[in-house]
Amino acid sequence: MVQFVLTRLLRAVITIAAVVTFAFVVLRMSGDPAQVMLGPDVPQESVDAFRRAWGLDQPLWVQYFAYLKSILTGDFGVSMRDKAPAIQLVLERVPATLQLTLPALFLKLLIGIPAGVYAALHRQSVTDRGVILASIIGFTIPSFVLGLLLVLIFSVTFGVLPSGGQDTWMHGILPTLTLSIGGIGILARFSRSAMIEVMGQPFIRTASAKGLKWREVVWGHALPNAAIPIVTIVGFMVGSLIAGAVVVESIFSWPGIGRLLVVSVTNRDLAVVQCILLIIAAAMVISNLVVDLLYGWLDPRLRAHVAH
Amino acid sequence: MSSADLTQTQQTPRPAFGILARIRRQVPASVGFGILWLAAMVLIAILADWLRPYGITAMDLTSRLSPPGTPGHWLGTDELGRDVLSRLIQSIRVSLVIAFGATIISAVFGTTLGFLAAQFRGTVEHLVLVLADFQAALPFLIMSLAVLAFFGSSMMLLVCLMGFYGWERYARIARGLAISAGAQGYAASVVQLGANPARVYFRHILPNVASTLIVSMTLTFPEIILMESGLSFLGLGVQPPESSLGNMVGFGREYLTSAPWIMLAPAAVIMVTTLSISLVGDWLRDKLDPTIR
Amino acid sequence: MIPLIEARGLVRIYEIRKGPFSRPQPVRAVDDLSLSVMPGETVGIVGESGSGKSTLGRMLLGIDRAQAGEVIFDGRQMPPLHSQQWRALRAKMQLVYQDPLAALDRRLTISAQIGEPLDIHGIGSKEERKERVRELMGAVGLRPDQAGRYPHELSGGQRQRAVIARALAARPSLLICDEPVSALDVSIQAQVVNMLRDLQEQNGIAMVFISHDLKVVRNIADRVAVMYLGKIVEEGSSDTIFQFPRHPYTKALVSSVPVPGKRLQGRVILQGEPPNPAARPSGCAFHPRCPLATDICRTRTPELRRIETGRTAACHLLANDLAVAA
Numbered sequence: 001m002v003q004f005v006l007t008r009l010l011r012a013v014i015t016i017a018a019v020v021t022f023a024f025v026v027l028r029m030s031g032d033p034a035q036v037m038l039g040p041d042v043p044q045e046s047v048d049a050f051r052r053a054w055g056l057d058q059p060l061w062v063q064y065f066a067y068l069k070s071i072l073t074g075d076f077g078v079s080m081r082d083k084a085p086a087i088q089l090v091l092e093r094v095p096a097t098l099q100l101t102l103p104a105l106f107l108k109l110l111i112g113i114p115a116g117v118y119a120a121l122h123r124q125s126v127t128d129r130g131v132i133l134a135s136i137i138g139f140t141i142p143s144f145v146l147g148l149l150l151v152l153i154f155s156v157t158f159g160v161l162p163s164g165g166q167d168t169w170m171h172g173i174l175p176t177l178t179l180s181i182g183g184i185g186i187l188a189r190f191s192r193s194a195m196i197e198v199m200g201q202p203f204i205r206t207a208s209a210k211g212l213k214w215r216e217v218v219w220g221h222a223l224p225n226a227a228i229p230i231v232t233i234v235g236f237m238v239g240s241l242i243a244g245a246v247v248v249e250s251i252f253s254w255p256g257i258g259r260l261l262v263v264s265v266t267n268r269d270l271a272v273v274q275c276i277l278l279i280i281a282a283a284m285v286i287s288n289l290v291v292d293l294l295y296g297w298l299d300p301r302l303r304a305h306v307a308h
Numbered sequence: 309m310s311s312a313d314l315t316q317t318q319q320t321p322r323p324a325f326g327i328l329a330r331i332r333r334q335v336p337a338s339v340g341f342g343i344l345w346l347a348a349m350v351l352i353a354i355l356a357d358w359l360r361p362y363g364i365t366a367m368d369l370t371s372r373l374s375p376p377g378t379p380g381h382w383l384g385t386d387e388l389g390r391d392v393l394s395r396l397i398q399s400i401r402v403s404l405v406i407a408f409g410a411t412i413i414s415a416v417f418g419t420t421l422g423f424l425a426a427q428f429r430g431t432v433e434h435l436v437l438v439l440a441d442f443q444a445a446l447p448f449l450i451m452s453l454a455v456l457a458f459f460g461s462s463m464m465l466l467v468c469l470m471g472f473y474g475w476e477r478y479a480r481i482a483r484g485l486a487i488s489a490g491a492q493g494y495a496a497s498v499v500q501l502g503a504n505p506a507r508v509y510f511r512h513i514l515p516n517v518a519s520t521l522i523v524s525m526t527l528t529f530p531e532i533i534l535m536e537s538g539l540s541f542l543g544l545g546v547q548p549p550e551s552s553l554g555n556m557v558g559f560g561r562e563y564l565t566s567a568p569w570i571m572l573a574p575a576a577v578i579m580v581t582t583l584s585i586s587l588v589g590d591w592l593r594d595k596l597d598p599t600i601r
Numbered sequence: 602m603i604p605l606i607e608a609r610g611l612v613r614i615y616e617i618r619k620g621p622f623s624r625p626q627p628v629r630a631v632d633d634l635s636l637s638v639m640p641g642e643t644v645g646i647v648g649e650s651g652s653g654k655s656t657l658g659r660m661l662l663g664i665d666r667a668q669a670g671e672v673i674f675d676g677r678q679m680p681p682l683h684s685q686q687w688r689a690l691r692a693k694m695q696l697v698y699q700d701p702l703a704a705l706d707r708r709l710t711i712s713a714q715i716g717e718p719l720d721i722h723g724i725g726s727k728e729e730r731k732e733r734v735r736e737l738m739g740a741v742g743l744r745p746d747q748a749g750r751y752p753h754e755l756s757g758g759q760r761q762r763a764v765i766a767r768a769l770a771a772r773p774s775l776l777i778c779d780e781p782v783s784a785l786d787v788s789i790q791a792q793v794v795n796m797l798r799d800l801q802e803q804n805g806i807a808m809v810f811i812s813h814d815l816k817v818v819r820n821i822a823d824r825v826a827v828m829y830l831g832k833i834v835e836e837g838s839s840d841t842i843f844q845f846p847r848h849p850y851t852k853a854l855v856s857s858v859p860v861p862g863k864r865l866q867g868r869v870i871l872q873g874e875p876p877n878p879a880a881r882p883s884g885c886a887f888h889p890r891c892p893l894a895t896d897i898c899r900t901r902t903p904e905l906r907r908i909e910t911g912r913t914a915a916c917h918l919l920a921n922d923l924a925v926a927a
Contacts, residue, residue: 014438014441015438015441015445016445018439018441018442018445019442019445019446022442022451023454026454026455026458056352076528091345109471122458136583136586139530139582139586139587140530140579140582140583141535141577141579142537142538142554143538143539144537144538144554144557144558144583145557145575145578145579146542148557148561148564148571149575151564152350152564152568156564156565156568171562210558239444239447240447242446242447242450243448243449243450246449246450246453246542247449247538247541247542250542251561261450261453262453262542264546265453265454265456265458265544266543266544268458276450277446277450277451277454280446280447280450281445281446284444284445284446284447285445288445409907431708493703494703494704494705494706494707495706497696497698497703497704497705497764498706498717499683500662500664500695500696500721501689501691501695501717501718502688502689502690502691502692502718502721503688503717503721504688504738507721512706512708515708516706516707518706
């Protein structure tokens with residue numbers, strides 16, 4: 001088990017290193033930040049002074065190592081626009097993003113999985129059809145369309161919910177819904193098929209045949225086995241949740257890191273973009289790690305394999 | 309040979325009458341609708357220049373924000389008096405071209421890397437797997453945002469960038485199938501006949517994995533459409549004066565209260581198109597994928 | 602006469618890792634093994650699963666690299682795997698697989714696959730290739746109308762016939778058959794084995810026939826080598842080996858074949874664990890299961906040496922002529 005964890009940790013570290021390098025290569029080599037920040041009509045001396053000030057006159061590999069060193073010491077640079085430390089700007093926005101993504105994740109898990117399992121146990125019922133319909137919506141309606149439709153219905157037509165801002169809890173309802181509806185459908189559909197597959201296995205028939213109560217069969221045998229594929233898909237959902245937050249925060253003017261990313265990207269604010277990239281990558285790697293470990297814990301075969 | 313006779317009865321040819329009836333029997337209505345819709349989209353993309361009633365930048369300042377149904381502007385006009393239908397037709401073309409090009413690039417790139425990993429193993433394989441891990445570690449939208457903003461958005465770059473979407477899926481599939489074919493299966497036996505790697509991969513492995521790869525393409529294609537329209541919605545994808553479905557929705561968002569049709573028409577097209585591809589893709593998957601059959 | 606193929610001191614060690622950080626453990630699949638095959642001769646290789654007979658077959662073909670020792674084919678050293686010369690040599694030596702369905706490409710017709718060696722090695726014109734495929738199909742007993750069939754449309758026996766036809770297409774001088782009939786129905790096994798023998802005799806092909814089935818080997822082989830844990834323990838002409846086995850392991854193997862009309866009495870039943878190449882016993886590898894094992898068997902590995910004309914065995918007891926009567 002120790003070995004399994006170590007292997008996963010090593011892969012996580014390699015992945016983070018790859019993202020760090022990617023961020024550097026793409027963001028440093030793609031354009032001249034001095035030109036972008038200062039505009040085209042600035043005299044050469046001020047461009048040079050700007051470059052010196054930001055270390056942009058050094059060879060690339062010097063910049064790369066300086067960059068690695070500063071990241072390892074927790075220094076993500078200073079926002080070229082706001083002149084404040086990037087990490088501070090980003091961390092200020094993290095709570096707002098969590099206010100959207102955490103409730104959305106809980107909604108997905110608390111509605112998606114039970115609905116899917118219920119649908120699997122009651123095939124052809126209203127819930128079953130609802131789950132299939134919701135999953136189709138989840139797959140086909142992009143979040144920016146869904147968000148605008150919700151605004152059109154609840155803010156424009158009925159005027160019951162605000163369409164943007166972060167002032168009261170009411171403001172959080174539409175963004176959270178936008179972020180979770182598609183995911184609920186997808187998760188429900190997935191749980192449903194995982195459950196249906198497990199229910200078709202011979203050991204379920206054996207369990208019923210030996211006289212276990214239906215409830216015991218479902219809770220004791222079917223659910224633990226269906227949990228493995230479901231956990232995998234939940235791991236993937238964290239990524240789509242973050243990507244979804246970028247779009248949703250933009251629609252609803254929600255001051256989270258997603259909106260900060262879009263604004264910083266538009267302004268070519270190197271330090272902030274890098275910082276957000278790394279934080280998101282770290283969040284993804286950690287969630288993948290958690291899923292991997294959960295996987296090892298849930299799957300006795302893997303456990304046994306690891307022990308030998 | 310006694311054993312030879314057993315299979316002879318299997319090959320009775322089926323009568324070939326009633327092709328239409330057979331199609332109706334074998335294709336569910338929803339899939340039929342999907343196929344028709346996609347065919348229409350492809351036709352619109354090809355014939356866009358002839359179908360457009362107006363140029364996409366042609367402004368008619370006398371009839372700004374006309375609602376749908378206005379004679380001459382059946383889907384209405386936008387804030388500059390540009391015909392929504394004309395812009396929609398052009399947007400369908402742009403979005404489809406990007407998604408199609410990107411799907412092909414992604415499939416070719418991913419499959420090639422997967423085959424290389426399977427052929428050379430060792431370092432190459434590790435490198436490909438690390439790249440795939442990396443791709444999985446960063447939501448694609450986030451990565452695209454960074455790249456697009458810093459290289460500036462151009463059509464070429466957008467197609468190439470979208471071409472990186474989902475390559476790891478093809479790479480994993482191609483690698484896995486090529487390794488299992490090479491371990492003890494038909495590929496190993498062809499190597500044993502003296503075939504060079506090009507022959508092994510192009511004549512034997514590729515045709516065998518093609519159906520699985522095509523199935524993956526039907527998964528990637530709608531996702532790329534959504535990804536491109538998402539980027540364009542955020543104003544970082546297709547740039548004006550060119551127009552795509554996502555960027556129509558993005559600009560239409562400003563007029564959500566006064567002229568929702570600007571945004572609703574492209575949004576509906578996106579939804580129905582991705583829905584159609586999912587329906588047809590699911591159906592194709594059942595037909596083609598030998599692992600399910 | 603010069604041997605067609607000669608293996609000298611072949612060693613193949615697989616490294617098995619239990620996890621990414623654990624120390625690799627050596628598994629000696631083939632251990633200092635020498636064997637030669639004359640042109641036109643059929644050599645049977647018998648042994649339990651795990652004895653290394655398939656690995657030996659792959660090493661003779663040059664598919665598995667030898668870590669020590671060498672393979673000489675037609676007077677020349679085996680070229681490195683996947684080199685140009687190695688590929689060209691495939692026209693001269695071919696393999697018949699255990700599972701014909703896995704060995705055939707399910708997307709190509711069998712006639713296309715039978716003709717593939719001709720395409721690969723550029724043998725003959727297009728017309729000649731077509732003719733050769735027709736001839737081969739006839740030779741292995743496939744009907745001309747089956748040319749357009751796909752592998753899954755054929756029976757197991759027919760598929761193996763197609764694999765054999767493909768192996769013979771480029772007129773090889775050596776055919777290695779790795780358990781060619783063990784996946785087939787018993788009723789079809791004899792047909793395929795007889796056909797293989799006829800083809801081998803007609804074309805003067807040398808053949809290495811690997812099988813765990815002693816009846817089949819006895820039927821087809823001129824000479825037999827018995828393998829145990831990567832080593833040959835006894836080798837001799839097919840008739841003498843099966844009629845008068847000398848090595849205790851061969852005795853046990855031969856007596857395990859049921860003979861009609863004979864009772865089980867007097868049969869040597871193998872004791873103990875089946876051989877595990879990862880945990881090879883010291884001394885003679887067979888000693889834990891050998892009913893006659895003595896102290897020397899536990900400590901010293903017996904050499905393969907001549908015990909009669911045209912017959913070799915690796916057993917301390919045979920060298921001292923002690924166990925011959927047993």
